[in-house]
Amino acid sequence: xxxxxxxxxxxxxxxxxGGRSVEAVRGLDLEVGAGEIMALVGxxxxxxxxxxxxxxxxxxxxxxxxxxxxxxxxxxxxxLGEAEFRKLRGRDLAMIVPxxxxxxxxxxxxxxxxxxxxxxxxxxTRKPARERALAxxxxxxxxxxxxxxxxxxxxxxxxxxxxVVIAIALACEPRFIISDDATSGLDxxxxxxxxxxxxxxxxxxxxxxxxxxxxxxxxxHFCTRIAVMHRGxxxxxxxxxxxxxxxxxxxxxxxxxxxxxxxxxxxRWTRPDASAEIPxxxxxxxxxxxxxxxxxxxxxxxxxxxxxxxxVRCHAPIRHMAVPA
Amino acid sequence: xxxxxxxxxxLQKTFPAAGGAMVRAVNGVSFRLDAGETLALVGxxxxxxTTIGRCVLGLLPITAGQITFRGHAIRGRASIREAWFxxxxxxxxxxxxxxxxxxxxxxxxxxxxxxxLGLADRASRVEEAARRVGLSAASLDARPxxxxxxxxxxxxxxxxxxxxPEIIVLDEPTSALDPTSRAEVxxxxxxxxxxxxxxxxxxxxxxxxxxxxSDRIAVLYLGAIVxxxxxxxxxxxxxxxxxxxxxxxxxxxxxxQPRGSALALQGEIPSPIDLPPGCFLxxxxxxxEPRCRAExxxxxDLGGGHQVAxxxxxxxxxxxxxxxxxAAFQRHAERLLGQD
Numbered sequence: 001x002x003x004x005x006x007x008x009x010x011x012x013x014x015x016x017x018g019g020r021s022v023e024a025v026r027g028l029d030l031e032v033g034a035g036e037i038m039a040l041v042g043x044x045x046x047x048x049x050x051x052x053x054x055x056x057x058x059x060x061x062x063x064x065x066x067x068x069x070x071x072x073x074x075x076x077x078x079x080l081g082e083a084e085f086r087k088l089r090g091r092d093l094a095m096i097v098p099x100x101x102x103x104x105x106x107x108x109x110x111x112x113x114x115x116x117x118x119x120x121x122x123x124x125t126r127k128p129a130r131e132r133a134l135a136x137x138x139x140x141x142x143x144x145x146x147x148x149x150x151x152x153x154x155x156x157x158x159x160x161x162x163x164v165v166i167a168i169a170l171a172c173e174p175r176f177i178i179s180d181d182a183t184s185g186l187d188x189x190x191x192x193x194x195x196x197x198x199x200x201x202x203x204x205x206x207x208x209x210x211x212x213x214x215x216x217x218x219x220x221h222f223c224t225r226i227a228v229m230h231r232g233x234x235x236x237x238x239x240x241x242x243x244x245x246x247x248x249x250x251x252x253x254x255x256x257x258x259x260x261x262x263x264x265x266x267x268r269w270t271r272p273d274a275s276a277e278i279p280x281x282x283x284x285x286x287x288x289x290x291x292x293x294x295x296x297x298x299x300x301x302x303x304x305x306x307x308x309x310x311x312v313r314c315h316a317p318i319r320h321m322a323v324p325a
Numbered sequence: 326x327x328x329x330x331x332x333x334x335x336l337q338k339t340f341p342a343a344g345g346a347m348v349r350a351v352n353g354v355s356f357r358l359d360a361g362e363t364l365a366l367v368g369x370x371x372x373x374x375t376t377i378g379r380c381v382l383g384l385l386p387i388t389a390g391q392i393t394f395r396g397h398a399i400r401g402r403a404s405i406r407e408a409w410f411x412x413x414x415x416x417x418x419x420x421x422x423x424x425x426x427x428x429x430x431x432x433x434x435x436x437x438x439x440x441x442l443g444l445a446d447r448a449s450r451v452e453e454a455a456r457r458v459g460l461s462a463a464s465l466d467a468r469p470x471x472x473x474x475x476x477x478x479x480x481x482x483x484x485x486x487x488x489x490p491e492i493i494v495l496d497e498p499t500s501a502l503d504p505t506s507r508a509e510v511x512x513x514x515x516x517x518x519x520x521x522x523x524x525x526x527x528x529x530x531x532x533x534x535x536x537x538x539s540d541r542i543a544v545l546y547l548g549a550i551v552x553x554x555x556x557x558x559x560x561x562x563x564x565x566x567x568x569x570x571x572x573x574x575x576x577x578x579x580x581x582q583p584r585g586s587a588l589a590l591q592g593e594i595p596s597p598i599d600l601p602p603g604c605f606l607x608x609x610x611x612x613x614e615p616r617c618r619a620e621x622x623x624x625x626d627l628g629g630g631h632q633v634a635x636x637x638x639x640x641x642x643x644x645x646x647x648x649x650x651x652a653a654f655q656r657h658a659e660r661l662l663g664q665d
Contacts, residue, residue: 043503044474158370159593187369188530188574189590214503217576221583244580245661253662258504259578260658261537261651266508269662276473321664 003031004208005055005176010068010078012047012054012232024050024063026232029303032176032225037202037209039219039240041255042229048212051229052180054078055210056095057085072176091121094169096182100161103168104153110164111137111149114171121172136167140197159190163197170201177202177209184215195222216255220244225309228252231284234303238310248306248317250289283315291316328396330524331358331381331492336390338376338548346598350376352548353390358492361518363525365539367532367571371594373548374528378494381526382416394492412442412488419497421477424484425469432465435484442488454483457520458513475506479513486517495527499534511538532575536560536651541630544568547597547605550624554631561649564627564638566590566610569645577654604636612637612644 012025024047032038042048053059055070057080070077072093080088097103105113114133118124124132130149137145140163153161162182169177179198183191199222202209211223219226220240227237228251236249247253250269257265268290275287279297283289286296295315303313338351351373358364366374379385381392383405392399397409405414415438418424425434435454439447455465458479469477478498485493495514499507511534518525529535535542536556543553544567552565563569570590590609601607607617616636624632635641 043505157593187594188532189369189570190593192574192576192589215576216504216578220578220580221576240580244578247661255504256578256658257662258508259533260655260662261508261511261533262655262659265659265662266512270505270508320661 002034004034004036004072005030005032005210006069006071007031007055008069008071010051010054010070011066012050012059012063013066014063021066023066024232025054028068028232028234030227030234030237032208032210034208035203035206036225037199037211037223039223039226040210040212040229041214041216041219041226043214046229047232048229049180052095052178052210052212055178056089056093057082087121090117090174091172092175093178094172094174094176095178095180096165096169098181098183098185100158100165101153103165104161106153109150109152110156111145111151114164114168117168117171133167133171136171137164139170139201140164140167141193142167159186159194162186162194166194166198166201170205170207173205173207175207177207178212179209180212181214183218184213191218198222216259228255231278233284233313234311235285235313236311237303242307242310246318246320248310248312248320249285249314250291250316250318251285253318254288283313285314291318329357330360330395331526332391332393333357333377333381334391336377336380336392337388338373338380338385339388342598348597349600350548350597351380351388352600354545354548354550355390356543356550356553358524358526360491360524361522362540363518363527363538365527365529365535365542366545367529367535367542368545369530369571369594371547371597372545374545375496376548377545378416378496378526378528381492382414382494383410412439412444413491414494415485415488415490415492416494416496417478417481417485417498419500421474421481421501422469424481425477427469430466430468431460431472431480434469435465435480435487438484439487444488450487450489451483454487457486457517458483473506474502475509478502478506478510482510482513482517486521486523489521490523492524492526495525495529497529497531498527500529500531507534514538532560532572533577533651536649544571547594547600549605550632550634551606552631552633552635553624554627555629557649558627558629558631560651561647562631563645563647564631564633564641565635566612566637566641567606569641569647570609572647572650575650577650579654579657582650582653582657604634612640 007030010025010028013021013023016022040048065078111133114136115129118129118132134145142148142163183194223240225239226243227234230251236252254269257269271290278284279286282298283296283301286292301313301315303311305311334355336351336354340348342348368374380387383399383402386401435451436447460479499510539556542556542559543550546567552559552568592609603618603620604622607613622634622636624634626632
């Protein structure tokens with residue numbers, strides 16, 4: 001089956017002092033299958049938002065794609081001009097961001113904002129656009145949609161505003177949705193409701209989603225696959241259950257160990273002399289890795305497939321005994 | 326029994342809102358904080374946890390009730406200027422970058438409150454604080470923009486401990502950090518408490534870190550404590566529907582440990598301007614009965630300092646199976662990652 005989104009060898013670079021450049025995304029391969037929710041997990045500055053912007057054709061200059069392809073359907077988004085992107089965004093490709101209020105026009109009723117997207121992309125006239133916008137408000141479980149259609153953003157709670165942003169993203173039933181930390185600003189009891197809602201809509205609309213997050217706990221419960229990103233590279237990707245029952249990359253283990261608040265695990269997976277620097281050569285994780293060998297300092301590992309659907313970028317992936325269920 | 330280090334009794338705090346309305350941010354909160362212990366205030370936005378922290382620090386005038394620190398009343402900024410308080414109460418902020426002046430070196434930022442408090446031997450205090458949190462000489466000479474978020478939070482902590490306070494209000498100190506730096510900061514806070522005997526009032530919505538760091542926990546909803554007690558009681562034997570709903574919403578990184586759906590809280594938090602007459606949770610609570618909508622439940626003592634404000638707590642106990650999910654995840658992770 002062809003994946004919904006296929007990224008091959010993607011490089012995104014920002015020029016730096018002295019004619020050099022910083023590769024925020026480097027040699028990145030990622031495939032998101034139809035109907036999949038792929039979690040992209042990584043820490044601050046790992047390049048996950050840069051990747052989202054590259055897919056959306058919204059990189060902040062002077063950042064630019066220097067190599068690779070981003071295939072959505074028959075098109076390579078890495079080579080698309082702004083005029084073509086305008087047709088795509090909102091219709092085939094949508095993004096949900098964390099601060100819903102900044103995404104909404106404060107001067108316009110929220111229902112009209114949804115209808116405007118439908119008129120622009122699907123060519124609907126006023127009345128059908130209104131009807132479909134109302135249906136979308138209902139689909140994101142906004143109580144009393146007829147009344148809320150005329151509400152202004154400031155009249156809605158944070159959770160309700162986030163539902164409206166999701167309604168705008170989903171109104172045209174896009175083929176692909178990117179969520180960039182979209183639930184991180186919400187309270188946990190509200191976050192749980194929004195995640196359930198997103199999962200239901202993705203499955204009903206048969207769309208695919210890249211769910212970018214710092215929270216590996218959300219990834220464990222909400223996604224079908226996971227990719228772990230470190231310093232611009234995907235270091236491990238697997239089906240959700242395979243990953244959480246047997247993570248193979250030392251960085252994945254470090255992330256999980258940090259969540260467990262276990263002194264024994266922290267000692268085992270933390271290097272006291274860890275350095276935040278990115279080495280010029282070799283593995284980008286080598287200076288933080290408790291398992292680093294001589295080879296890791298000189299020789300950058302490739303993302304290699306260890307089992308069907310499970311790939312790891314490491315010379316010495318973790319071996320697991322049979323894990324009891 | 327000796328007097329507690331900090332006693333908060335029936336604290337109330339309102340803010341004026343548009344049109345003569347009142348935002349009732351804190352609605353009768355009582356708790357104790359003993360020397361050298363950590364009490365966590367947990368809750369979602371609008372729970373009043375940050376407002377309580379500001380009242381304890383004397384940054385906000387209180388509306389009613391009483392806050393006493395070793396018998397000295399805290400009622401607002403004027404009370405806290407009393408010489409006795411000098412340096413005894415400190416705060417660590419969520420965003421270390423905002424707490425540190427971008428023009429100052431880290432060393433100058435750590436020294437600045439000591440200067441403001443008129444304390445002597447500042448250089449040696451800065452040096453001691455930096456040594457305790459593990460800040461290098463190079464970091465002391467750097468400016469905030471040059472350092473990572475984790476190192477900045479170490480500096481924020483150094484700034485707080487430099488006056489050797491008895492109480493530190495930790496206002497979401499790890500929420501802006503990545504998991505690996507969060508774990509480092511938590512380790513540091515624990516070590517400092519063991520070394521210096523400082524009491525922490527730990528304000529957080531990160532229940533996993535709260536579980537690890539706190540001796541006692543108070544769960545807040547709309548400015549009222551719905552449940553408080555030792556960590557093992559509040560997280561392992563919760564009796565309040567809101568504590569349960571909050572705990573079940575936490576997503577731990579183990580798909581084998583499903584999040585609870587038995588107690589999904591419906592809808593959202595009501596407005597603190599227009600508080601319901603009965604239990605504040607009644608509109609979202611699956612266990613609510615008519616009495617809950619009419620009358621506000623008072624805290625009931627279940628022994629060992631475990632207090633629950635719920636008319637239906639016995640029913641909740643029968644209907645829900647509570648396990649300590651954080652401890653279960655820790656065991657799971659140790660099994661998974663402890664061998665190779």
